[in-house]
Amino acid sequence: MASGRERPGRRRAWIAGAALLAVLAAAAGAGAWYGSDQSIKVVRHGTSNTRVLAVEDGLVTLEQTPQTAKPGTYWLEWSGAHTMLGDIVSRTPGRITRKVLRGPAPSAGTPGFFGNVPPGDPGVAWGIGHTEIMVPTELGPAPAWYVPGTSTTWVVAVHGQNGRRKAELKILPVVHRLGLPFLDITYRNDEGAPPSPDGLLHLGDAEWRDLEAALRHAQTMGARHFVLYGTSMGGQIAGQFLARSPLAGLVDRVIMDAPMLDVRMTAEQGARNLHLPGFVAGLSNQVTEWRTGIDTDRLSLIRHPPKVRPPLLLIHTVPDTDHPIQEARDLVAAGRRLGWPIRFEPFERGEHTEAWNVDRARYDRLVHDFLSPAQSSH
Known part of the structure; x- marks a missing residue:
């Protein structure tokens, strides 16, 4: 008789447990989908804060x-x-x-x-003359700002996730003083640029081809060598270009500011920011792969460094809560093993991509000194 009385209790416990697991699974799934959205959804920002x-x-x-x-x-x-x-x-x-x-x-x-980014175009932001050119990409024409210079080494700038090309204008005054032509590009899903076929960001896995198209177009305008400047996801785009493009050997130097160096580490930081369990980051990456077809493991410049590894100036703020500075430290360690010349410059203050904002004098000096050899060698 006792066992008969226990069965209903056990049944209720099983039902309650199953319901709890269902709730937890639904919550984890929702968190993973939201995390995926944070990575690959195209977002237009507001105008007042x-x-x-x-x-x-x-x-x-x-x-x-x-x-x-x-x-x-x-x-x-x-x-x-x-x-x-x-x-x-x-x-x-x-x-x-x-x-x-x-x-x-x-x-x-x-x-x-x-x-934290300059307003408008090069003329509005700094009073520097420029023209807007259209880069022919595989998806259609994409606008870019071109500032002429006296060198055949061009600086090509690539902004980050859901950013705008004006974000790259912080270094323009230094680049312009050195006489280096400056090309500030857009890529798929940017305002004015063609959308990707699925309407989603691909975290550099596809966008690097738009960077390649920009360099090919620059060659028709007289460019012979290049310096890549990438911020946030723009750093990953530059890295994938170095890993996959036949033009990678034309890159003399690279500057990365707060780059996305490892998609998995970035997802784990995103889960921490949202106070979600760590395993949600893995689920989020799986959802991202399912939605886009990309291999998130491949998008690690730490575990899969590019074969072409020109000298790199790596800038990162310590408090960055978008792309943790540990990504940068791990890349420096990998570079040391590979003989990749990386100059790592951490800034103790500032949030994501705000090293220039918190110490403009130091930032400009670092960029000037790093680019001066490129200016004098070509």
Whole structure:
């Protein structure tokens, strides 16, 4: 009789356990799909994230947000205008006051976008003349900004995931002073560029072919050698180009800023940011592979370094919570074993791709010194 009374209890326990497992599986699946979206979904960003509270004597006071409270040099854009803002002068509860470094000041009450990338094109951002050219890619023409120079070594810049080419303009003043032509490209799924067949990002696995198309087009304009500059996912695109393109041998030097060096490590960091269990990162990569057909393991420049390995300047901020600095450290260790000349320059402050913002003088000096041999050798 006792065993008969226990059976219903056991049955209820099994049902409850099965229900819990179903809930956990559904939650893990939802987390994996969301993580995959964070990696490969095309996103267009908004236009306002703060408001001007006061303006006086070359100072602008903004609403305090996680963005406006960051140290360093940033830009405020509003209604087609922009200003460069310096470090924080003062702060009170809910208010951040910064110095105006360049450009007009907005009026109080103006909503604006506070960001870490230059506004507009080379002319708007730095007053440097340029033309817009169209690069013929396998999917159709993709726009690029071209700034002429006196050298046959060109700097070709590649922005990151869901970014815009204006993000690469931080190094333009240094490149221009050295006389190196500058080509700032777009690639599939960018605004103005053709979409990918599936409408998704491929984390460099396909985008490197658009970079190759840009270099081929640059050759028709007189380029003979190249320096690649890639930020965030742009670093992975540059790495896949070095691994797969027959033009890789024309690259003299590479600069990577906060690059995506290992898709798995990036996914694990994303899971940590969302306070999800570590195994969700693996599931997320599996979903990404299923949706795109890419091999995420192959997209590790640490485990699968490119065969062509020109000198690399690797810049990364220590607090980066998008692509953990451990990716950079692991690449340096791999490079040491392979004899790959990597100059690693960590910045103690700054979030993702904000090394220039927190210490422009040091960043510009590093880029200048690294590019000077390229300028003098061709």
